[in-house]
Amino acid sequence: LEKIVISDLKLGILGGGQLGKMLALAASSWDVKTYILDEGEDMPAAKVCYEFRQGNFKDYETAYDFGKNLDLLTVEIESVNIEALEALEQQGLRVYPSSAVLKIIQDKGLQNEFLASNGFPKSKFSLYESKDAVLRALNAGEIKLPFVQKLRRFGYDGRGVKVIREKKDLEHLFEEPSLVEECVNISKEISVMAARNERGEVVVYPPVEMVFNPKANLLEYLFCPAALEPSLSNEAENLAKRIIEKLGLVGVLAVELFLDHDNRLWVNELAPRPHNSGHHTIESCITSQYEQHLRGIFNFPLGSTKLKMPSVMVNLLGEAGYQGPVRYEGLTECMAIEGVKIHIYGKKETRPFRKMGHVTILDHDLARAKAKAQNVLKKLKVVA
Amino acid sequence: LEKIVISDLKLGILGGGQLGKMLALAASSWDVKTYILDEGEDMPAAKVCYEFRQGNFKDYETAYDFGKNLDLLTVEIESVNIEALEALEQQGLRVYPSSAVLKIIQDKGLQNEFLASNGFPKSKFSLYESKDAVLRALNAGEIKLPFVQKLRRFGYDGRGVKVIREKKDLEHLFEEPSLVEECVNISKEISVMAARNERGEVVVYPPVEMVFNPKANLLEYLFCPAALEPSLSNEAENLAKRIIEKLGLVGVLAVELFLDHDNRLWVNELAPRPHNSGHHTIESCITSQYEQHLRGIFNFPLGSTKLKMPSVMVNLLGEAGYQGPVRYEGLTECMAIEGVKIHIYGKKETRPFRKMGHVTILDHDLARAKAKAQNVLKKLKVVA
Numbered sequence: 001l002e003k004i005v006i007s008d009l010k011l012g013i014l015g016g017g018q019l020g021k022m023l024a025l026a027a028s029s030w031d032v033k034t035y036i037l038d039e040g041e042d043m044p045a046a047k048v049c050y051e052f053r054q055g056n057f058k059d060y061e062t063a064y065d066f067g068k069n070l071d072l073l074t075v076e077i078e079s080v081n082i083e084a085l086e087a088l089e090q091q092g093l094r095v096y097p098s099s100a101v102l103k104i105i106q107d108k109g110l111q112n113e114f115l116a117s118n119g120f121p122k123s124k125f126s127l128y129e130s131k132d133a134v135l136r137a138l139n140a141g142e143i144k145l146p147f148v149q150k151l152r153r154f155g156y157d158g159r160g161v162k163v164i165r166e167k168k169d170l171e172h173l174f175e176e177p178s179l180v181e182e183c184v185n186i187s188k189e190i191s192v193m194a195a196r197n198e199r200g201e202v203v204v205y206p207p208v209e210m211v212f213n214p215k216a217n218l219l220e221y222l223f224c225p226a227a228l229e230p231s232l233s234n235e236a237e238n239l240a241k242r243i244i245e246k247l248g249l250v251g252v253l254a255v256e257l258f259l260d261h262d263n264r265l266w267v268n269e270l271a272p273r274p275h276n277s278g279h280h281t282i283e284s285c286i287t288s289q290y291e292q293h294l295r296g297i298f299n300f301p302l303g304s305t306k307l308k309m310p311s312v313m314v315n316l317l318g319e320a321g322y323q324g325p326v327r328y329e330g331l332t333e334c335m336a337i338e339g340v341k342i343h344i345y346g347k348k349e350t351r352p353f354r355k356m357g358h359v360t361i362l363d364h365d366l367a368r369a370k371a372k373a374q375n376v377l378k379k380l381k382v383v384a
Numbered sequence: 385l386e387k388i389v390i391s392d393l394k395l396g397i398l399g400g401g402q403l404g405k406m407l408a409l410a411a412s413s414w415d416v417k418t419y420i421l422d423e424g425e426d427m428p429a430a431k432v433c434y435e436f437r438q439g440n441f442k443d444y445e446t447a448y449d450f451g452k453n454l455d456l457l458t459v460e461i462e463s464v465n466i467e468a469l470e471a472l473e474q475q476g477l478r479v480y481p482s483s484a485v486l487k488i489i490q491d492k493g494l495q496n497e498f499l500a501s502n503g504f505p506k507s508k509f510s511l512y513e514s515k516d517a518v519l520r521a522l523n524a525g526e527i528k529l530p531f532v533q534k535l536r537r538f539g540y541d542g543r544g545v546k547v548i549r550e551k552k553d554l555e556h557l558f559e560e561p562s563l564v565e566e567c568v569n570i571s572k573e574i575s576v577m578a579a580r581n582e583r584g585e586v587v588v589y590p591p592v593e594m595v596f597n598p599k600a601n602l603l604e605y606l607f608c609p610a611a612l613e614p615s616l617s618n619e620a621e622n623l624a625k626r627i628i629e630k631l632g633l634v635g636v637l638a639v640e641l642f643l644d645h646d647n648r649l650w651v652n653e654l655a656p657r658p659h660n661s662g663h664h665t666i667e668s669c670i671t672s673q674y675e676q677h678l679r680g681i682f683n684f685p686l687g688s689t690k691l692k693m694p695s696v697m698v699n700l701l702g703e704a705g706y707q708g709p710v711r712y713e714g715l716t717e718c719m720a721i722e723g724v725k726i727h728i729y730g731k732k733e734t735r736p737f738r739k740m741g742h743v744t745i746l747d748h749d750l751a752r753a754k755a756k757a758q759n760v761l762k763k764l765k766v767v768a
Contacts (some may be wrong), residue, residue, distance in 0.1 A: 001712070001715040001716045001726070001728075002712040002713060002714070002715045002716065004711070005715070005728050005730075006710060006711055006712065021412075025409055025413075025432075028405075028409060028431070029409070029431050029726070029727050029728070030726060030727075030728050031428075031728040031729065031730035044415075047412070047433075047434050048409075048432055049414050050431050059437055063475075111610065165584055283670075283692075286667075286693075286722075286723055286725075286746055295719070300716050301716065301719050301720035301728050304717070304722045304723055306722075308667075308692040308693050308746070309670075309692050325390070326390060327385070327386065327390055328386040328389060328390065329386060330386070331385040331386045331389070332385045332386065332684050332685065335385065335679070335684055335687070336685035338670075338688045339670055341670075341689055342385070342414060343413050343414075344389050344413070344414050344415040345415065346389075346415035347593075362670055362692070
């Protein structure tokens with residue numbers, strides 16, 4: 001850090017959304033200079049980074065050109081141009097997470113194969129080139145209903161995942177290359193954030209528990225610490241630790257898990273970057289996931305992941321039925337609730353279910369924090 | 385907030401030092417657009433605010449011109465051009481803290497008269513136009529040694545204050561208009577941060593205790609909560625509450641207090657803005673002093689001031705004997721200590737005792753936090 005602060009080291013970030021913004025804010029507290037590449041000039045991170053460049057990080061030339069004058073490159077999203085990263089790495093640029101790790105995680109087929117072949121608990125899956133191939137496998141009895149179909153690439157924020165429960169759902173199958181997974185009999189959804197630096201030090205955060213709205217199939221809120229027996233909590237943490245080590249990932253990794261009704265843990269999926277399920281760490285933990293990511297990629301000592309206070313996090317999503325210049329209702333009303341911390345990302349346009357911000361609710365009593373979260377969900381509306 | 389976020393409301397801040405920077409970072413979490421005026425292009429806040437303008441906020445034309453297109457104006461320093469603020473207020477601009485409050489606090493003579501005339505505990509003082517006038521008063525027996533001489537204006541960061549213990553110190557007396565105060569028999573130095581919004585809601589933070597290095601007469605560290613009996617702690621909080629109400633200040637106010645050996649509290653001085661003694665609130669309290677200041681000036685509900693975790697704060701000062709492009713020693717070593725949170729302001733040049741950053745140390749055990757702070761003080765050096 002002593003050298004980075006004074007040497008004008010250039011840290012590049014591919015992606016200038018909310019994760020890039022919060023990463024840039026964390027970097028600013030250390031006076032680390034951030035260079036961000038993303039398309040819109042109005043991106044959330046554009047005004048808080050040191051230098052913002054407009055361009056598409058999925059494009060080889062653009063990503064390569066952006067990276068070639070930097071000292072270190074990271075991402076806030078995994079769907080970046082891998083070939084550009086490989087070329088940059090070959091020229092000696094430090095890229096964390098590495099192109100090799102991103103390549104595995106970017107493709108859910110490879111990601112699942114990585115998990116299964118290394119003995120991590122992953123429900124049975126197979127890969128298919130097309131909708132027809134899935135149907136053939138079903139007819140041949142190789143897979144059976146119900147199952148989950150996931151696009152191999154470019155799924156994001158719940159897009160690219162379909163639960164196929166019965167025959168009539170089959171018409172909705174994705175056409176593109178996909179994987180089909182056996183359904184887990186889910187009791188709880190858990191997420192564990194892990195971090196690792198270049199020299200191999202690893203830390204994990206207390207597991208968080210995600211609560212879904214059964215009707216909308218949308219995350220309603222998540223809370224930390226998860227309501228798990230200590231042995232299960234330890235098991236979840238160890239799983240995350242072993243996965244980040246096996247991947248050799250540098251930076252933070254979100255490990256999303258299912259707990260089934262027999263108290264077994266299954267890996268759902270991985271995200272090799274700061275993650276929605278780690279937003280609460282900003283206020284709730286000694287080291288935020290953003291600072292931790294920086295510690296990891298700069299090969300600094302990792303920070304304490306201890307809880308300062310339990311918390312609940314709710315996403316501020318664009319209301320269904322509204323599209324256009326954003327308007328918020330109920331923000332100041334919610335600010336009056338003790339322990340409510342509001343984050344507005346600064347996106348100009350809302351769309352149904354678009355992530356426009358989040359709210360973290362701190363309370364020593366988690367039950368009370370959950371009640372406050374319900375109150376926030378009722379009062380806060382993102383409309384147009 | 386709902387309106388501010390979408391209306392491109394322009395929040396101006398006079399001053400782009402570390403306090404302006406941390407205020408801009410807090411504003412960014414709400415997507416509030418900050419416009420900052422200060423002289424150097426390399427100021428700490430220049431890259432994190434929405435728009436930075438170079439200019440001198442002590443100059444009438446510059447400050448007026450900067451303010452006239454804004455919607456709300458605040459300060460990170462009190463030595464701004466008051467006449468410009470008055471002119472802007474007359475045109476309907478909301479300025480918080482107001483020019484009237486700044487006028488009182490900017491001049492330590494008026495500040496002391498405000499405190500004394502309103503019955504706040506202030507040690508006996510008198511005002512003088514010159515060094516000669518002080519000497520005449522001493523010869524006439526109107527004041528006696530030892531005493532404290534303070535410049536009426538533009539004292540900052542301990543500059544502008546002299547303790548005159550004995551006759552030979554008299555040659556060092558300031559020539560400029562000053563006040564002379566009776567020495568308090570100091571047992572402890574305490575600071576209490578208060579906040580108030582436009583509609584008159586008031587909150588106070590837990591008192592912090594400042595520990596000085598007796599040799600260097602410099603703040604060594606401060607810790608929160610202060611080691612005070614509950615009755616004294618309450619008394620300090622009430623004092624801060626009554627002062628902010630009497631001033632009618634909108635925003636945050638730091639109230640620095642002395643505790644004497646008879647357990648009496650005396651007001652030392654006031655700062656009408658985020659303050660060094662409130663840095664720890666970023667990590668240690670539910671609402672940071674920066675977010676609280678924004679809540680106050682926007683007339684939002686004020687935030688909880690509860691402690692999340694006890695903490696110790698140490699300033700990162702330029703080492704004596706070094707001047708020039710800054711270099712840091714021991715930052716990463718200190719990062720390895722659990723609970724150490726590093727803030728580097730981003731000033732390019734160090735000077736002896738210049739505030740270059742600060743470190744907050746979180747620990748549930750305050751004694752252990754203090755030991756860690758000593759360790760940080762030993763390891764961390766700001767040199768050139």
